[in-house]
Amino acid sequence: MPPPAPLTGLTADEVAERIQRGDVNTLPPRSGRTTWGIIRANVVTRVNFILFVLFLFVLSTGQLLQGLFAGLIVANSIIGIIQELRAKRTLDKLAVVGEARPTVLRDGEEYELARDEVVLDDVVLMRPGEQVVVDGEVVRADYLEVDESLLTGEADPVAKQPGDPVMSGSFIVAGSGAYRATKVGAAAYAAQITAQAAKFTLVHSELRQGINQILRYVSWLLVPVGILSIAVQFSRPDVTWQDAVLAMTASLVPMVPEGLVLLTAMAFALGVIRLGRRNVLVQELPAIEGLARVDVVAADKTGTLTQNAMTLGEILPIGRDEAAVRSVLEQLVAADDTHNASMRAIADAVPPATEPWPRTARAPFSSARRWSGTSFGDEHYVLGAPEALTDGEVARRAQEIAATGRRVLVLGRAELPVDSPGAPGLVAPIALLVLDQLVRPDAADTLRYFRSQGVDLKVISGDNAASVGAVTRLLGVDVGDPVDARTLPGPGREFTQTVNSADVFGRVTPEQKRHMVHALQEEGHTVAMTGDGVNDVLALKDADLGVAMGSGSPATRGVAQLVLLDDKFATLPHVVAEGRRVIGNIERVANLFLTKTIYAVALALVFGLVAVPFPFLPLHVTVVGWFTIGIPAFLLSLAPNRDKARPGFVRRTLSWAVPAGLIVAIATIVTYLVTRGLAHDVSDAVQEASSTAALIALIMVATWTLAVVARPYYLWRLALVAFAYSFYAAMFLLPFSREILQLNIDDPDRIVVGIVCGLAGMAAIEVTWWVRARILHLPARVLPRRS
Template identity: 30%
Template sequence: MNTSATAGTEDKKAADLETMPVEAVLKKLGSDADKGLTAGEAQKRLVQDGPNALPEKHVSLASKILKYFTGPIAFMIEAAALVSAFLGRWDDFIIIAGLLIFNASLELWQDMKASNALAALKKSLAPHATALRDGAFATIDAATLVRGDMVRIRLGEIVPADLRLVAGDFASIDQAALTGESLPVAKKPGDEAYSGSVVKQGEMTGVVIATGPNTFFGRTATLVAGAGAVSHAQRAMFQIGNFLIAVAVVLALVMVAVQVWRDIVVADNWGVADALDILQFVLILLVASIPVAMPAVFSITMALGALALSKEKAIVSRLASIEEMAGVDILCSDKTGTLTKNQLSIGDPVLLDATDPQDVVLAAAIASERENSDVIDSAVLAALKNPITRDAYHVTNFTPFDPVSKRTIAEASDEKGKKITVAKGAPQAIVDLSKPSAEVAKKVEETVADLGSRGYRALGVARSEDGGKSWSLLGILPMFDPPRDDSEATIEKVRAKGVTVKMVTGDDTAIARETARQLGLGVNIIPAADVFPKDMDPDQVPEKIADSIETADGFARVFPEHKYAIVKALQQRGHLVAMTGDGVNDAPALKQADCGTAVSGATDAARGAAALILTAPGLSVIDNAIDEARRIFGRITSYTIYRVALTMDIMFLVVLSTIFLGFQPLTAIMIVIMSLLDDVPIMTIAYDNTAVSQKPIRWRMPRLLSVSAVLGFASIVQSFGLLLIGFAVMKHPGLQSYFGLTDEAHLQTVMFLQLVAGGHLLLLVTRTHRWFFEPPFPARPLFLAIIGTQFLAVLMCGFGWIVPQISWVAIFWIWVYLLVWLVILGVVRVAMERVIDNRLSHRERLAEIVNAPLHHHRNLHR
């Protein structure tokens, strides 16, 4: 069965039912507005179309767990564990297997959290519906609704399926969570009501035109289920693992070939014991080469970073989002409630017959209901400078808003018994009521047009003192959702960090453009309908549309698939995208984004899909999160360079000394202990003092591996140099006695101490791009961890704990040797950074010349 073709057919059917006349809809669906469907017909359609519910895809827990034990690094770790068990090295086996299980547990926990988005969407669906079956309304399970069912919706209920409204005066429906519109929408017969939206006022009857995954809500859920970007941290670990594995395999093959040649050709002696010896060498190389603790260090570092972000009012639900946020270069921000206050405000009244602005506001306030949760009524009442003036009037009769008259009318009397009638509503409706002169009517039209061009809604206000026989048009009240006080400053800070901000909203273009103008975002706001064709696949955005998306300052009138397509197109252009949102309509884009961010007050669906959840309103938390994320990313890259360089050092030392010197520089237990002493304290790097980059930072593997390889090569020279010095010392009786190096076991301890101590000194070089003795200096937890492990390593070597004992004189001179090499490695690091930076600057200069117009070339070469 062609699923995509079926989905496309269903979408076309839904689109037809959304636009054709209601009578034609009823006829096409075979539904009777007075009797509804019969129970038998409903059951038949339910079997044919399926339940009115979101589809579920079940994956067994065993399958999920098995997935965590596959992949290059996992396979190599498992191989090392199996070899350890085969040789009876159970201490090695327990440590390696424990790390493997720990990594899998962290990934399982993350996956369990990631499935919350779809579960939250399902909770938003209506559990029950009032449907007309066999000529009578009855409450049924919403999952049994089918196309053609007649459904009644009323105040406080969730719309159970996509409907075309057939009968009833009007309904005010809040569909902000679905479409992003900041105000409830007034519906009349013929309009559509979306599944998952909430009825705020009124009661109407509608015919079901789409159910389950074919509803507007369902299509959003389908996008959420299919959305999701692969973590760049995971990719980086795979690339680093593959690099180290490739090097390890080559070195292992060389070492095995040399050893077999020695045993068979040279010594003419080959047996099971020789094979086990070679297997031991391979084990040592495996344990030395695989970054067994890398996934754990990554996870713990980001987990501790998540704790730091929580103090910045940002809760991390997906750890990988931390390093993604560090590299974000485009932030797609929702408007309502994020950039704006989500509080409709009344601007300065435009006076017509009134002379005092507060007279206009007072008349509008009398025509408003305090008990009503309507946002316009609340804004009008809040605009009164003296609320007591409203209390002086007693409302005797109130006519609520309806989509036909488009106004509210109140009859009231003051404390002296004077009666007045006031009205507020759409400006044209108030003009029709008050019948002003042609000049005033034209002024109203021009005022409304001007306000509309600047994104303001307009509310007309009129008053009558003769029971409604004649009216005075008092004025026009501008209404606008104002920007948050901190939005403009935050946007400037984020831009200064190399992040472009684009507004994405479901509101009208004029409103979006005015908000963008006030915030300094730019006014190139594109209506989604002008860019995205209805039949476009959001996963395959055409080049021309992607160009428009990349250059736009923002988008208006967007639907969930538009937001998703915007994020996807930008990602396909090589951008790392952060997306903020708060509604169901934002969930697909939030999940697809590299760092989806649910803002304060977001719905469960948005929070479930997001990787970062803000607990404080506005964008200022994003600015703090970017800084913290870049610190965390800096710590991770420092560890990565350190780990790759040190791993290369250990691998080449083992192989080269085995091949050329016939000497095993480390025992297996030394390697295990060394890994613990090197990696466990390094987890405190999450607390390290790290400079905040002023540009987005991301995984640049060629640069990272180049720096790691050069430092690794220098470290190999350092280690092999000490090994050769050790052999030279053992050949001279005087030096041998002075240093206490009497046999190869002592030399193994020397190499053990050099790699443990040298490893942490290497970290001082890798943790900063500048000289290691310049600020920012290591944080206290990291510094104390390094000191503690060095102290323990020195005591182990000085007193012979686990490893053969060496003299304190030897320990002293080893440290002198390491400190000299610390300076040498620092020179290598700084020189390497300068070479890379010069190459990048040269490339950027060439790109600037190539891309610049011809008439600019002369200026570029000056």
Template identity: 25%
Template sequence: MSATLWHTIETEETLQKLDSSTSGLSSAEVEEKVSRHGKNLLPSRKRLTLFRIILDQFMSSLIYVLLAAAIVALILEEYSDAGFIFLVLIINAVIGAFQEWKAEEKASALENLIKLKVKTMRDGKVRVIDSEDLVPGDIVMLESGNKVPADIRILRENNLTAEEAILTGESMAIDKQSETLEKEKAAVSERSNMLFAGTTITTGRGTGVVVSTGLDTEIGKIASSLTELSTGKAPLVKRMEIFTRKISFIVLGACLVLGVTGYYSGIPIKEIFFFVVAVAVSAIPEGLPIAMTVALSIGASRMAKRNVIIRKLTAVEGLGSCTFIATDKTGTLTVDQQTARVIVLPGAIPFKVSGEGYNGKGDITAPDGEKAFVKTSPEFGDLIRAVTICNEGDLSQDDGGWSYAGDPIDVALLCLTYKAGSTPMKILEQVEKVSEVPFESERQYAAVYYKEKGKEQLQISVKGAIEKIRERIDAEKNSEMLEKAVKYAADGYRILAVGGGPVEEVMPVGELPFMELLGFIALIDPLRPEAAAAVEACHRAGVQVAMVTGDHPATSLAIAREVGIAKTREELITGDELSAISSKAGTEFLDILKSKRVFSRVSPQQKQVIVESLREAGHFIAVTGDGVNDAPALKTANIGVAMGYGTDVAKDTSSIIISDNNFASIAAGIEEGRFTYSNLRKIIYLLISTGAAELITIGLALAFMLPLPFLPVQLLWLNLVTNGIQDVALAFEAGEKKVMRQAPRRPDEAIFDPLMIRQTLISAAVIGLLAFGLWYHLLNHLHWEESIARNAVLMLMVLLQNFHALNCRSETRSVFRIPLKKNLVLIFGILAAQSIHVVALQLPIMQTILSLYPIAWQHWLYLFLTASSILFAMEIFKLYLKKKNLVIRK
């Protein structure tokens, strides 16, 4: 039954196929159909348990290596080493699980879209039942404000319209009728004799028969498809997977090579095990999981202040990595409120209208640049009065702001009344309505017969489709206006003609008298004020932007041109055109997609195919959406971005939610994402370079047949306590504005790019040579006791890490050009790291655990001056890069 094209079948035949009638189903028939079709429910989302969330925190290659190191430490009975590592894993799991649990708390059930009460016919009587009890064949009665509980074939209707944006992306309510359609492959938005589950009745009343329930509805089909789609990985996840695999191989390789070398050097097996543990501890950046989680959490907090809510931490950096944004139109680029933009009076005189949304803010400007008011001219005043009198909406202002009710077009027309310096109350109190003809889709107009108070002359005000009103006016006299109306319609505007004048009598409903054309009004869902600048910012940052919408092609192209997404009709493609080329070979199909920037009248499946194709072509793609129709694409994208006002389905499928529904916030998210990635690079740079320096120090000691310069527990102290404070503090580094003037990172670009490799090798070499030089000097020249010398080398390494943290504030800028106040957390972190180590030197318990001894202040000063050389070494390297112009894009 779900494959039946119900919109092409006559109402009588529809009832027959469903074994139903206009008097509804009997109780026995309902019971039989429930057993056959099941409840009218969509599957609820299975929430992750706290245990599963915690378990997910350990699903990482780096975590596996850390666990292996901890197990080796336990085998060797190095319990303090193992304890440190397990502490890292626990802290990281707690922070990550807390963030994801908070996001999980916001998860919502899919079935809420259609779980409601509904009026239906059962056993020949009207009954109110739960929507989940509906079955195919049930007769349902709906009216304005009702949520549609299932897919329904309309049998009878009266002025029925439905808002279907969650399925189609169409910004305007759809006129509904009961007549059979001939087009078999009509899109959802074109099936005017159908109502769909999850949509809302805007105006009128209707009676229909349920044809599909649960998973067989259009919403149900989308819900089913989500389980079959693969989710695009966030860019950071991909890069970190590659990074941790390399780290794992490096650690294993270093352990193997140095272990074998030590064995053939005559070192006892037990000492080799200790040595391997030391190497593993040096090479593994133990603090990286915590530092990454903290950096992403800080990024999430900063994004929240810019209206970008993060549901999955890895998505923080994702927006900064995206190379392509597929954005929705309605409510994202536009305000999702119909607004008059142009008023054209007789003689084709255009008046411009400013302001957005359902309020009286804005002006109406005459061709001479002066503001227009009701009394500006008789023609202008007549039109404003006509659209106010012939109006069923409500718009008023109070202390709480503007409130409105009624049809969106009626409300938009009342906005003109306020902008023209009057109010609906002032105009309506001057007239007495005699008869009203409400708008219906078949008539295509609304009319009001009235008399001005104190006068006997009957008058009429009419508004409606220009095709209808032109039949009752002097078309030749108004030919210029009619031509201009056609032009505005071609540019994506909705045209509303306004007529009026004195009449002899009230005409029968369906008939109109001859009248004067007072003018026409061009309306559109206007662009958000910040949208164009945000799109330009994305383009400047090298991010491509395309509009993917279910709206009308003309309207879509008009908005795309205004916002700067597209310029010509050649950049637009419709859903029908997309279907025609979908059979082409992969590369040819992709080439066509690459040349398009506006995709209109596309189905949910087509949007998902567009996203998947661009993703497979190498793009890191972010997709915005608010409706159920957007869910497949949101899940397929690398980064799914839901609008705050959107459906629960869209939010649940996404990793990011834009709370103010504004595309400008997406641009802000890209900037913050790039800031976060830059900070993550700084953290990785610090941890890997210092870890590599420790390896170099150990390797040189082995090569020169010297004892190990560090104990494993001392390396853990370095990596977790001293560096562990500083790497987290780097996460607070303020971003550099230049990131939005640079191209996005290549999708195949690794974290360890040429710049990272150069700076890591050079800084590690300098730090390692300094530490080994001191170790060699103390043992061979000054003949210090091994434990005392090791204590001094450890202090030098702490100081070197303190200074190197300053180097890591920028990969290219001089540390002396970055104000300290830009990251006071780091400054305090460096002081804290040094202070903690100095205090540890004095505490007996720490002396026992870490084999520490107090250091004289003269020796500390000598070590301090020695450590400062890393600062100047890296300044020379940055100067060299700048001189040779070797910095490509960082």
């Protein structure tokens, strides 16, 4: 049979013609929303709409100064737009580095292209670890095996022959070949798998869902309380419509948690930007939240704890001299055109044969069988794991070498052709090949960090168990006895218990890695899986957080939520710290915003039911909102936070916001009603003095809420609280600010009532903080731990 005609691919003219027709693999934007979409999403929001309508009401009264709260519309929009655009730029730049770049044949030459540049009928080459980026038909297959588990859920590789279809989203596990693109862009079956890689999205987030749940609760309260407030203010006798509008607006504005959604989105966006500066590509934004919840890191040894490159350290002949062994290795190097990491190490030390033997069959390496082989007529040679190919003295000797942390392969002569169903049959070893692995210099410090933070480490590798254990010990981690995964039972209770109790596993198959992730998750762990090889794809996909190395296979990068583009394992502590910062700070500022909402609803409800004028002007609640909630919350959202994230965000937040908000409201209500009384008609001086006293009580208690939420105290947090109290003191003492805010401190009796109620409220806030911490088993530290 004549050899098949060589593939040449499309010509330049044919490519140009398809580009003109639009037959290009055009995919949605990497970072989701367009610039205009980002601007629109940050300007046209429910919160901005509510504030804008209230601003129009105030504007109709002619008192523009009372409408300063509308500045929140501008601030919210500008900050949100700037941060999301910065995150979009970061994602776009990193995605270009991290995305799969297929190799295509054009005019008989190989070209590495961006996935968006592939056109219909392009001939795309396939090599182990690469992902299929468009649907196509196989035109050349050299022992080609494709894993379609991401599409079908079936983990067994599928052998492909010319004429067979391949679908985007699948990946090559063994052999090589080429396919012709038959569907590109949106027409491809799984085009969205790769297109989703770097979308800026907040969906499927426990934190986001919790905030939405809280906002729904707030919305249910806003409607009836808002209607009551409007009815009361406009039904008061002898009150101008302008005063009624201002009172109504002042009661409604603080009910809106205007900064909570903004700061949540901003915290996520800043997380993307900060991680981007460390060459971490965040492919799914909720991954940042997952970082904070991780309590188990399952790490693949090769490419994660050790560098992906190896060197051939020794050739230990068995029954032949070294020259004869090298002769066989030269033939194997010449016959293998898709070298994996082990064969690359051998090829670097052993040149290919100048006169290759005729090759009659080949079996590419796969993680499932753990060997590769080539048949040369009646001579069949295999290379792979000693445990898979031999036993007895040779296997014992290989085990001894592996126990020192070196990797050992056996070279042997097989009984059967390597492509036969029963291959390899009996194997006669002719040499042990010892490969040296380079431990990543940053791995030891990284592992120590995880242990110090209460994050368990599971080393899961396809290598020899003793070798994996030795490498892990070299990194200073006490791992106990390594477990050979071949001795493990099938998935079940015993399997789960073993996986959760042991720390190091060797000879793990890709399917076992996946089951190990499931076993850890069954015990309530949040699992991060790191890896770089095609055998890690299934586990990466099912882990709570998949972390791929930038130099790893395109398939691993395609399914991971995070990609370490510079391959630095030492980046992971920064990644975990960023996740904790984002989640911890969002919860901290949520406590502030929802406390304000609770006390605002309570004030509007009580003053509405007793039918007295609302004590505050819109400018009062605007100032308190800015200097007790808005500005401090913004600064607190940027601060480091090392606390491990815990489930139960809604419960914890409401357990603080409800009692704290009610305490602020009670102190304010008592002050106002004691100093003013329930009479419908009081003098302007009494009304002004009572409102001032109530404002003093509200500010004292609300700012102490800030002081409690800001704990533990670092110097800058103490300065933040001190600045807030100093600002308010100046506001009451300076004549021009009293005039602008219509404050009256000339009645000392009423002012003393406000101060006393404020101090009582501060004491109640303090007690609530300690009691809540005791009930919910939360850390209650005033000062930070000494490092």
